[in-house]
Amino acid sequence: MNSNANQASILSKLYVWSISIELLYFFDFQSFLAVSRIIHLLVLVLLFFHLLSPHGMKISSPFNYLNKSFSYYFIFIIFSGLFGLYYGYYKNEMYDESSSKFLKTSLRPLLEYAIILYYFIYFTILPRYILKNSKSIEYFFKVFCSIFFIVLIVGFGDLLIMKIITGYSGIPRHIGDCTLVGWRLTDCTTVGLRFHGLAGEPRDAFSFLMLGLSIIALRGIWSDSKTLNKFLIIIIFIAAILTQSASGLIGIFFTMILISIFLFRKQTLKKMFKLLILSILIILSIVIAASFSHHIMLYYHSLFGLLPALMERGQVEGTLSVTANNIYPLWQRWLELSEFKFLSTIFGTGLGSASVINNYFSNIKYEIINPNANIVRSIYETGIIGTYLLVNVFLSPIKKINLSKNEYLKISILMLLMLGMFFAHRSVIPFLFLGIVLAVFKQKSSGN
Numbered sequence: 001m002n003s004n005a006n007q008a009s010i011l012s013k014l015y016v017w018s019i020s021i022e023l024l025y026f027f028d029f030q031s032f033l034a035v036s037r038i039i040h041l042l043v044l045v046l047l048f049f050h051l052l053s054p055h056g057m058k059i060s061s062p063f064n065y066l067n068k069s070f071s072y073y074f075i076f077i078i079f080s081g082l083f084g085l086y087y088g089y090y091k092n093e094m095y096d097e098s099s100s101k102f103l104k105t106s107l108r109p110l111l112e113y114a115i116i117l118y119y120f121i122y123f124t125i126l127p128r129y130i131l132k133n134s135k136s137i138e139y140f141f142k143v144f145c146s147i148f149f150i151v152l153i154v155g156f157g158d159l160l161i162m163k164i165i166t167g168y169s170g171i172p173r174h175i176g177d178c179t180l181v182g183w184r185l186t187d188c189t190t191v192g193l194r195f196h197g198l199a200g201e202p203r204d205a206f207s208f209l210m211l212g213l214s215i216i217a218l219r220g221i222w223s224d225s226k227t228l229n230k231f232l233i234i235i236i237f238i239a240a241i242l243t244q245s246a247s248g249l250i251g252i253f254f255t256m257i258l259i260s261i262f263l264f265r266k267q268t269l270k271k272m273f274k275l276l277i278l279s280i281l282i283i284l285s286i287v288i289a290a291s292f293s294h295h296i297m298l299y300y301h302s303l304f305g306l307l308p309a310l311m312e313r314g315q316v317e318g319t320l321s322v323t324a325n326n327i328y329p330l331w332q333r334w335l336e337l338s339e340f341k342f343l344s345t346i347f348g349t350g351l352g353s354a355s356v357i358n359n360y361f362s363n364i365k366y367e368i369i370n371p372n373a374n375i376v377r378s379i380y381e382t383g384i385i386g387t388y389l390l391v392n393v394f395l396s397p398i399k400k401i402n403l404s405k406n407e408y409l410k411i412s413i414l415m416l417l418m419l420g421m422f423f424a425h426r427s428v429i430p431f432l433f434l435g436i437v438l439a440v441f442k443q444k445s446s447g448n
């Protein structure tokens with residue numbers, strides 16, 4: 001690539017497509033095989049040959065001003081893993097160490113470390129080096145926004161057809177859920193009358209909608225225009241409500257908490273008042289939306305029987321059993337705190353240790369049962385300190401780029417929205433959004 005040529009290269013275009021369809025889980029064939037991952041592989045192959053060329057890109061230090069917060073976090077979670085290993089948090093009495101499945105289970109925590117490192121490199125670091133001129137940035141916005149609007153149209157169209165045509169059960173979550181008979185997909189797993197489009201499950205769709213809102217807002221900052229109007233915001237939030245996603249609403253609640261902790265006190269009284277009013281309106285909207293969702297209210301009413309079931313039988317029962325993987329790690333930490341054991345809550349017990357405790361409580365061997373809610377994983381596996389450092393991974397770089405006060409406030413709120421979604425349901429969105437933000441403002445400041 002010629003760094004002086006203001007055009008989108010083949011590598012940059014391929015990379016744009018790989019990250020733009022990352023959250024379109026409809027195109028997942030199996031848990032390990034998706035269209036986006038195939039494109040990832042192509043990008044990495046092209047990148048490898050580019051690095052070997054005489055004019056290959058220079059890789060920045062892991063401790064430079066934009067990367068060091070992640071490096072400190074990664075060092076800390078290695079310490080958490082060693083702490084968990086020493087105190088036996090990776091052991092389960094049911095495991096047979098002579099079984100071949102035990103080897104797979106024991107190596108899984110190492111894969112968790114590799115995954116989070118890959119997320120940061122591919123989605124956060126690479127955009128600054130691959131999207132390195134204005135044309136490539138504009139190409140990203142064009143592709144991502146086009147895909148986003150397609151998902152909106154398909155999602156609303158899918159709901160409309162379900163209401164009109166009797167027997168039509170909707171778009172499946174994933175292609176891999178279906179059986180291919182001839183040219184027809186049959187026996188598909190669908191989600192009922194809930195918005196999801198091509199984004200997989202409704203909770204995945206909720207995160208994708210919030211990412212789309214944030215990217216469109218970022219596009220407005222890039223082009224110095226108002227790309228996110230009130231009509232579009234209303235459409236996005238209607239789609240979000242129609243997902244009937246409890247995880248999504250919890251993600252908004254987490255966002256409000258994060259804004260209160262990391263942003264609220266730093267604003268002027270006028271802006272604090274505006275944020276307070278906005279927070280109250282959003283929380284009221286969450287409560288009203290939840291009250292009209294039969295799906296969400298089932299979970300709410302089941303909460304009243306949760307604590308008695310855990311105290312009497314040590315099991316999550318009924319409706320909440322499908323979310324037991326998010327409950328058992330928190331219950332284990334509570335049991336430890338009740339015995340005045342604080343270190344595991346402060347420092348965590350290492351990536352992958354939440355799956356081990358879920359195996360134990362579920363009386364299952366050799367399965368990967370990670371919590372869906374990343375806040376649970378983060379607190380259990382990396383502790384209070386690790387969770388704080390994780391938030392700092394995404395906020396610290398924003399403080400170090402050239403932003404006006406208004407831009408800083410907007411980007412920080414959007415970043416905290418991404419983190420709220422991430423804490424409610426694990427995905428790549430905070431890594432992806434941070435990577436695009438850094439690439440956009442690098443080009444905005446350079447004028448290339």
